[in-house]
Amino acid sequence: MQFMLLFSRQGKLRLQKWYVPLSDKEKKKITRELVQTVLARKPKMCSFLEWRDLKIVYKRYASLYFCCAIEDQDNELITLEIIHRYVELLDKYFGSVCELDIIFNFEKAYFILDEFLLGGEAQETSKKNVLKAIEQADLLQENQSEDWGGLAAEEVL
């Protein structure tokens, strides 16, 4: 996977993750172009797009578009499922997720994504494991004063 973008129906970027090194200018250009193209598509249309030399796989969940760029030989359907799995993870974590959750807790959304995908590849496909890892890290937030090294060794996984 080359990058993943989340944007709203109004075209506002909500989350971006780039797995290939690109300049900021390039990123902005790609984002602008893609948001435009994807928003212009009708709901009954195919979830796949050929764009430049990449394949774009997108899916809309309520008012949010999830959009991934993959290479030609990659499997489009599984990418669609990656998106879905990510949404499932968000849903589980936030408890029926909505766009507001992602806006106000976007760094959490990034943490989940990092735990799920690493360097553009699916890292951990077990939903339980991903959430466990996130919870461990979050627990930190509540018990900051505690010594965490020992506790973590017992509890993580």
Added chain:
Amino acid sequence: MSDVVEKTLTALPGLLLSLDSQPGAAKLCATSRLGSLVRSITELTSKNVGEEMAEPPAGPRSPKQMKEIMVRAIYCEMLGYEASFSYIHAIKLAQQGSVLEKRVGYLAVSLFLHESHDLLLLLVNTVLKDLQSTNLIEVCMALTVVSQIFPKDMIPAVLPLVEDKLTHSKEIIRRKAVLALYKFYLIAPNQVQHIHDKFRKALCDKDPGVMTASLHIYLKLIKESPESYKDLTDSFVTILKQVVGGKLPVDFNYHSVPAPWLQMQLLRILALLGKEDQRTSEMMYEVLDESLRRAEINHNITYAILYECLKTIYTIHPKSELLEKAAKCIGKFVLSPKINLKYLGLKALTYVVQQDPNLALQHQMTIIECLDHSDPIIKRETLELLYRITNGQNVSVIVEKMLDFLRLSKDEYTTIDLVGKVAELAEKYPFPYNSWFIQTMNAIFSIGGDVMQPDIPNNFLRLLAEGFDSDEEDRQLRLLAVDSYLSLLECDTSGLPQRFLQVISWVLGEFSFLKEGLEPADVVERLGKLLDDDAITTETRCWVLAAMSKLCGSSDALCKAEKVAHKYTSCLDTALRQQAVELELLGRDVDLRTRVLPQHVIGFCVWLQVDSSLSFLDGFVSDALARGAAPYKPPHQRQEELSQEKILNFEPYGLSLPVSLSACSLTDRQSPTALSLSSSLSGNSADPPLKAGSNLLKLEGVKRVWGKQGYLPEKQATEEALAQEPSSIFAPSHQQACSESQQTTFSTIVEQDQEKRQLASSLFVGLGSQNAPCLLGKPEASSSQRFRRKVRPEDPSDVNRSLAVSSSFSHSSSALDVLLDNAIPDPTAVCLLVEPASAQNLSDSTSEAVPAVGNTEVVEASEVSSLSGGSGPLAQPSSQVERGLESDLPSRLPATLVGLLRSDVEELCSGESLSLSACKVFDADALVLAIFLKGAEFVLFSLFVCFSLCLNHLYSEGVAQCQGWEEHLNLGEASLYHSVSPPASCSCRPLPLTTEEYGKMWLSFSHDVKQNLMLLKHEEEDQLEAALTALKEKLCLHIVDVIGAEGIMACQLVSGRPCLLHCHTHGGMLAIWLRSPIADLPDCLLYHCQKAIQER
């Protein structure tokens, strides 16, 4: 997602709006810290977000505050505002914060920085520390960031630590370590070579997550060398069997499918291993069959696995039983009502159809429907499929469909790709009519425009020129082309792409004589009209002129052509000027013309052979050597010597033109003749038949594999052949599912269906198995190719003829040399005009110092005038030949100054009997101001003022050297106050460097300045080149090299101090980067660059 969520989400815009309009109402979310951040951002107007963020911190901030601010910065960056000031704080936070802040710090770093960012260096220590930490979370974070943005040269620092983590007790750490190593492998494969056996350990890890992660690495490794991993096939098959059999923990299930990601990865690996390897393939048949069988639940994820399975089955050594099942699966995809699956079905068909064209037959009605689908992506994929099944019988229909699509498509990538495919089809297959071919090519040229691959027009012209097997047909084809182009020229030509115009002019120049009753003068006139259009590029103009010179058979045409060409004989573009001068010369010398461009000989150019060693010049060279000329040194050697001795290139750029002309006319890329010349080189070689031979071999190979397997039983084949007959109504009757769906279609829309069936019969004609062999070998269908190039025997007469041609070329070029010599002030002519004004004379003459005050020069003369410094553009002698009286003046320059770069002669002022002109001559270490005082009949007086130049021109040491004929000197009593401030450009001299030298110097210079300049002329095709040329001309720079959108230039001051420039264009901007050992020089030069660009 639940309805509640839906509701919340739709309410969001309103919520945000309210936040925007009345900040007070935002209490809703102000309770959370993040809420306040979002609120504060929505409150801000777009511009000042950055400023707000950049508020100077009131005293040191705690890491906790820093974390908050960092989250804000990330948010700002996402909104598109620059927050680069916070990058360093992100690194600091990752370094200093507690675990929690670290997490945000690392996240910010991975979002802000990219692999080659300088600041990453500061992160290495932090990462090292965290990798060694006993805190699991810290290690996890470090591994995550390592596998996201770690640059190549820092890998060695962390590699041992990451390696250690492979044996960590926690799965999550092992998994992340494996993925980090995978990333390292992608960036720098060599650095992880020694741990390949550790990957094997990871593959055998007891945790499925770690094992899955290791498959990423294996996929890459096997892709590179499948041979070395054949022994692992068994393990992969076993793993897949276990996964499919549901042996993994339920955690890994996804919608009750066991570990789909793992399955896909394994299937891909198996495809790579089994490709063209029967023994390995046999090991996996069973498990593939099992996978196909298991994937029955109707969910996207099973289709994803099915699709991967299909690909694997069709990639490995075929097994008929599996193929049959796979074919059925493809049916499931293609016939699915879900558009995504349909798309994948088409994709699968495209993948498969080359091996098994009958599959396309089974689904022909679906394909037809997809062809008219409202979604362009589906259409595009269908066309791709059709492209694969094209044969001689359906080519015209398919091409028509493709062109239809192209006319609607606006995407450049699609256009380039598809235009190439159409052109390939049009050339490859025998077509019904010659006119079809011409029309198709015309459509390609007008749609593809200037974005298409350049070899499309080249190939087309080659086909026309070389001809095919039958002379009569060749003639017809060429005539058709001429006809269609003539009618095109009658209409408005402004919309036609440049490449198309080039093709048109070439064809008309070469073949318009075939049309009876067509006057060459007529054609010349029409071509001439093309030139009136301002939008036409110089390259196209060259082509048009070249076409004209071929048409100069009749005096009428010649007259018209010469008139047009005359305009360009003083043109600044050398290629165009050369073309024009050639035309003029050929017009004058009939003999030469008939030899160089024999009339009414088809494909003459094809027979040309270029003597690339220039052996016909040997005699000339040996003569010259005998007379004591210096032996030839290749340019790079000359450059080297020059730069070693640190001397300047005194040669003005242009003067080499006549010398290089002969070479130019043979090799210049822009010259249209070069095309045919180079084509003859490859056309005459023995390559094409050889290639065809190898293709044939390959074809047989394909056939054998498929024939022996006997996948297509004879019976079915004949059935399909029958179905192909236009008379058969139920075309795909052999396919049950298909025909069922069609029955319903038939009953509902009969008429439409009729149309579609017609289309189907025309599209899928010839796809039956009666011509299966030809289809199987479709990509190599060279035997049926009509445009097989003739193989020409290499007979001796051919060689003789080419020799004659090459000598005629040398003739023409030498004649041209003479012509150009006449145009450029001839040294001997100078001698006739003036008494020898030799260097001796100059130095011997009394040199008197003219009092110099600042940079003001007082010269006694008749009138008052001022020479505006530097505003006059530099003209290089080669590119502009002064005509009339003015041209005499430069010839009066003393011999030492003749060869130097100089500006135009400008008339400063003139009275009744006297006029004063001046020009600037750029000597190596001085600016010479040559002033000519001219009487009514002859030049009275020449004054040469030499300025020794320094960096800032703060002083000019005037040394005036008077020279002239005192008896004619009659100045009167008026005096001339003349003030000169030499422009900066006067003190620049080109610095000839090679790219390597440039690179070395670049690194050694300390002072640099960078700036973006706006390029005003956006419409220019090659902005960079235009900008570089402007700089070169105005500032006397040397263009060292141009690579893509970047160009490097070098110059030096007369004092010998260098300055290097690096230019880069992007979107209307020119980024200039100057470097020099002197502090002020880059700034100073940048200012002048800016001026030069603006004045352009």
